[in-house]
Amino acid sequence: xxxxxxxxxxxxxxxxxxxxxxxxxxxxxxxxxxxxxxxxxxxxxxxxxxxxxxxxxxxxxxxxxxxxxxxxxxxxxxxxxxxxxxxxxxxxxxxxxxxxxxxxxxxxxxxxxxxxxxxxxxxxxxxxxxxxxxxxxxxxxxxxxxxxxxxxxxxxxxxxxxxxxxxxxxxxxxxxxxxxxxxxxxxxxxxxxxxxxxxxxxxxxx
Numbered sequence: 001x002x003x004x005x006x007x008x009x010x011x012x013x014x015x016x017x018x019x020x021x022x023x024x025x026x027x028x029x030x031x032x033x034x035x036x037x038x039x040x041x042x043x044x045x046x047x048x049x050x051x052x053x054x055x056x057x058x059x060x061x062x063x064x065x066x067x068x069x070x071x072x073x074x075x076x077x078x079x080x081x082x083x084x085x086x087x088x089x090x091x092x093x094x095x096x097x098x099x100x101x102x103x104x105x106x107x108x109x110x111x112x113x114x115x116x117x118x119x120x121x122x123x124x125x126x127x128x129x130x131x132x133x134x135x136x137x138x139x140x141x142x143x144x145x146x147x148x149x150x151x152x153x154x155x156x157x158x159x160x161x162x163x164x165x166x167x168x169x170x171x172x173x174x175x176x177x178x179x180x181x182x183x184x185x186x187x188x189x190x191x192x193x194x195x196x197x198x199x200x201x202x203x204x205x206x
Contacts (some may be wrong), residue, residue, distance in 0.1 A: 024105060029046065030101075032094055043078045111206075113125065113132075138197055
């Protein structure tokens with residue numbers, strides 16, 4: 001879902017959307033750092049990454065991807081998983097924090113759309129719909145178990161030790177695998193599958 005056409009056709013709407021969309025990826029990374037600090041690792045805090053300043057988080061390519069195709073990424077927050085208390089649960093909690101944050105942002109946007117004034121407003125309604133959709137895509141994309149995406153970290157921790165070592169061997173090639181799957185379209189069915197799970201969960205709430 002590219003948004004650059006919106007910049008051309010409706011610059012005011014684009015500007016209105018730009019901030020919540022950029023902060024969707026920022027909150028994703030911020031959540032990783034905050035949860036890590038709750039479990040005893042202050043690496044992100046010491047690196048100055050527990051910040052709402054966009055310049056501390058934004059990745060140029062990830063930001064461009066957000067507006068070109070509807071999902072992107074920020075600079076990963078540094079986490080030292082060996083410092084985490086309750087290591088296995090802490091590892092999974094930190095790994096899922098960003099995705100859970102995106103899903104919560106989508107839920108908040110959809111909750112606000114339940115109010116008649118907002119649902120019928122010519123600006124608020126399409127803005128919140130897009131914010132909800134983008135955050136669900138971000139959450140779904142990051143749940144895919146391919147390194148370095150968050151889903152791969154959860155899968156890694158759930159695998160037996162031998163399988164973990166085998167899985168870890170593909171980590172250096174993860175970015176190229178993701179790029180190839182995006183280029184060939186193989187990634188989109190996986191994103192759709194994860195989205196359907198998230199939409200199903202949200203449907204239970206509404």
